Amino acid sequence: MIHAVLTIDDIPSKNTRDIIDYLVSKKIQVIMFAVGSWGEEFRANAVYALQQGMIVGNHSFTHPHFSELSKEECIEEIEKNEEFLDQLYKDAGVERRFRPFRFPYGDKGGENKEFLQNYLKDRKFNKVKDTDIDFPEWKEMGLDKDIDTFWTYDFREYQIRKGSGFTMDDAMTLIDTPLAPYKPLLEEDNRHHLLLLHAHDETEELVPGYYKTFIGKLLDGGVVFDRPEFFDA
Numbered sequence: 068m069i070h071a072v073l074t075i076d077d078i079p080s081k082n083t084r085d086i087i088d089y090l091v092s093k094k095i096q097v098i099m100f101a102v103g104s105w106g107e108e109f110r111a112n113a114v115y116a117l118q119q120g121m122i123v124g125n126h127s128f129t130h131p132h133f134s135e136l137s138k139e140e141c142i143e144e145i146e147k148n149e150e151f152l153d154q155l156y157k158d159a160g161v162e163r164r165f166r167p168f169r170f171p172y173g174d175k176g177g178e179n180k181e182f183l184q185n186y187l188k189d190r191k192f193n194k195v196k197d198t199d200i201d202f203p204e205w206k207e208m209g210l211d212k213d214i215d216t217f218w219t220y221d222f223r224e225y226q227i228r229k230g231s232g233f234t235m236d237d238a239m240t241l242i243d244t245p246l247a248p249y250k251p252l253l254e255e256d257n258r259h260h261l262l263l264l265h266a267h268d269e270t271e272e273l274v275p276g277y278y279k280t281f282i283g284k285l286l287d288g289g290v291v292f293d294r295p296e297f298f299d300a
């Protein structure tokens with residue numbers, strides 16, 4: 068059997084709400100990573116995510132490349148978004164039990180990487196339980212030690228843009244024949260994946276319901292979506 072935990076980045080957006088309704092209809096609980104400064108127009112959709120049982124994690128306040136920031140700026144990005152998330156959980160009337168973190172672009176901070184990992188640890192962010200992920204690269208890249216939430220597979224659907232030359236067909240083809248270091252989603256048995264998808268309105272405009280197409284293909288392929296679990300902080 069193939070297992071997967073799904074993560075959805077860059078909420079809140081307009082299509083966040085429709086994505087949640089689809090996930091609820093399929094009984095899939097996900098981690099959604101929110102960017103606080105993008106929260107004004109569609110903030111209600113992030114509140115809705117919590118009320119529908121999704122976990123919302125910290126994806127920084129303005130979505131910068133952390134390797135281009137000073138240590139102080141990195142901390143400010145993390146902490147400002149913590150304030151946003153605390154208020155979000157309060158407004159939703161939901162207890163904040165877990166605090167996963169994901170770096171924008173997967174940029175772990177360059178020369179500040181160790182400092183940031185220690186910071187996330189000290190601030191009691193929760194590492195997503197990854198003991199079942201058995202790709203050798205996961206350990207080789209040190210991802211089994213890092214506190215932040217990385218991924219084993221990236222749908223790359225955010226590259227579908229006018230003039231980019233990358234299409235939904237390309238993204239669907241990659242599921243069976245991904246680029247290194249990503250592993251095929253449906254070919255091997257007894258695999259555990261951490262999947263990366265985005266809630267981008269730009270993608271929705273070009274490929275309506277793109278998330279249903281991806282998730283539907285995986286469900287048809289027998290993928291079991293697990294509830295996200297975390298190590299104690």
Ligand SMILES: [Zn+2]
Nearest residue numbers: 076077171172
């Ligand atoms: Zn992002």
